[in-house]
Amino acid sequence: MKYDFTEIEKKWQKYWDDNKTFKTPDLSSGKNIKPKYYALDMFPYPSGDGLHVGHPEGYTATDIIARYKRMKGFSVIHPMGWDAFGLSTEQYAMKMGIHPKIRTAECVARFKQQLKAIGFSYDWEREINTTDEKYYKWTQWIFLKIFNSYYDEAEGRAKPITELKIPEGLSEREKFDFLNSNRLAYLAEVPVNWCPDLATVLSNEEVPEQVEKGYKVIRRNMKQWNLRITKYADRMLKDLDFLDWPNNIKELQRNWIGRSEGASLKFRIKSTVLKEDKFIEVFTTRPDTIFGATYIILAPEHKLVNEITGAENEERITNYRKTAEIKSDLERTELSKEKTGEFTGAFAVNPVNGAEIPILIADYVLASYGTGAIMGVPGHDERDQEFARKLGLEIVPVVIPQEVKTEEEKRIFTENTKNGEVCFSGEGFAINSGFLDGMSTSEAIEEINSHIEKNGIGKKTVSYKLRDWLFSRQRFWGEPFPIIHFEDGTFKALDESELPLTLPDIDSYKQSGTGESPLATIESWVNTVDKESGRKARRETNTMPQWAGSCWYYLRFLDPHNDKIFCDPEKEKLWMPVDLYIGGSEHSVLHLIYARFWYKILYDLGYVSHTEPFKKLFNQGMILGEDGVKMSKSRGNVINPDDVIREFGADSMRLFEMFMGPLEATKPWSTKGIEGLSRFLNRVWRLVTDENTGLVKSNITNEIPELKEKKLLHKTVKKVTEDIEDGDMKFNTAISYLMVMVNEMYKMEKICRSTIENFIILLSPFSPHICEELWEKLGNKNSIQFVSWPLFEQQYIKEDSVTVVFQVNGKIRAKMEVDYDTAEDVLEDHALYNEKILKLIMGKQIIKVITIKNKMVNIVVK
């Protein structure tokens, strides 16, 4: 009987289903003393295209670990689900005039069938779908928890809003505003990234992807929901240190959070149009250069611009702001390689030396970072210098590099800085800086910081690049916000008992055309009445972004059918954190920042018991087309896993994808390559079964293996175990050891049953179907999944003999086979009496001899 992978794979997939082989053990009984292991894949967005070969790569790796851990005696949870809200389903549904729910169901069915055909060991009873009402009820519920919380700065954690102290003597409306200004979810008129092509806003994190696709993204002020993720910036940064994540991902997140230490400084405004004293606050990382500040710049959107602009400057300022406004961020950065700006007519007073310096606006200053205003220090900041030269502003040198020592050098440096030929932005020593003169940069920063705090003109602060998370989208196919708005402009959250707030079932719907979500056009859904007061209200028509559902799905897997709470805290405590999380690196800043953020809020509120959700993270690399470039429909180089499975079987595909190289590497597909792995599995098949009779081959005996055979097995056990265990996800080497063992077994006249059985166990996490089949053929009853992983014994690992090399001056000149652990002095004698070595060292002086047991002898001569 030939190796009929199609039949075998079908048979075992059915067996696993029927016998619930991969059912998650119940930990909560307390009876289970086995350690837990949570192996998680990033759940897919079920698109209409179905799986591509890139999907199974990471999934196979996780599956290997999950199967291995079960055999190692762990209680394993290995679930799968669907991240099914999203734009592409909505767009398809809109085009075809069907409800996205129907389209989603179609896509899910296809994905599921494809995943099952690869033989992953998922516990399908825990399948979840973010678009299921029973699921998004809890997404909405968590949103309510976030909405009803504030961040206690003193304790550094989120707390229920009911614990927030409301100042005395506020009117009802003021109380309402006060609470809302403290909530972790808040509605605000903010400059957003509006994408006209998609008719929706995008978060900062999402912009690059859409721009790459050729969509336009512009700045626009809109009233939107935001989540106060910035409150968690510091904790998210610090906790990164303890995670077993790839360094580049940690670095990416650190950059994204973008912490910088500095100071905020207050400059008094001197303006003819301003009646009362006002201050401009600037943020700088170099407060020590304050004596070199020769002007102040406000972002064009800065609140004070209107107030300080005099009539004679108004036209120019207004025009400049208008031009800046319509530019997208991208245009703003690209076009302003030539810096531009306008004088407001007002001046500011430098708090340390009383100098009056002009206030300008320029679009190279961003409203959304720091305080939206800077002090221009053109002597020591390249951007400021470029701007100052363009507009002819004064440049004052205030820091001198250490290398500049002599008076003559100092004169030249000062001269060149003033005329704009030199811009030194590094650390050095303060000059022209009053009481800071002569101090090193770090001393000067410390001194100025205490000076400004003492005199109330500023304070040490920390600034982040991370912005609050823009959390609403103008879409239909997303979680509706459990919020209603009243006619007076106030709003309130629904009660938990009113959840889920479901999406309306409608035949067709269109974009509203006004920049609102399609939900706004569905009168019967939008108009409602407040259950408590009976007041007329209008539902929030925005929906949550796609990332909402994936922020907490790993928790729902632990308790997927619970309708009392999103996840039983007991179960959370037992199963979390995720021990291994595999997915693509494209999620390193989006999903992984958002999910950590939600988990931390839930932690603060007492619903979960750990501070981080994902202990170990691993990113699989991309699989390129056979031509070495990214797979894409337009290139026609897409490999469909269905075709691969039909031709070679799922086991060959799994094995090949792992054999291609280290998991994190980007590597091209190769049809010839998978043929090689298919050949290997055929060799394994014929090693065990007689192709004519279909029975176990007659040279497989029940004898006790000889030492040589034992050594072969134990060495393979050691290498495969270590490769799976060490966490590098380099399964290519594990597979190559299995190949070596097969090659060796082919050379043997007879093989002991125990040897071949152990080999099959070692191969089974990689290619489970064929191994189950052979396991059964060898007369075993239960699934191979329930067998213990073999152990290796040190006594069978060590070699009998080794080849030792003899070197002269570091060059290999001879080799010799010696007993393992031959003493060093014996090795030396061997080397010194070796014919070839003798010839080379004859008549020369031996300076020293370096000997390493079992490795080499190096004779150094002159």
Added chain:
RNA sequence: GCCGAAAUGGCGGAACUGGUAGACGCACUGGACUCAAAAUCCAGCGGGACUUAAAUCCCGUAAGGGUUCGACUCCCUUUUUCGGCACCA
């Protein structure tokens, strides 16, 4: 520009902590089996010199330099590729 990762045969990739570079697979070459082919099995396979052959020698891990008895591995400089960020004050 900044940050990060990487560069090894014709190709994908191995090489523990500095100690035999090229495991394993693909491709290729030769042989066996066959009427023939496919499949399968066996053998060879970094480059070069010399040689009938064996043997021997030289070069070789992006490039150049350094440390060391010894470097794919450590240090410095450069180049290239990939990923990310990009006026973040």
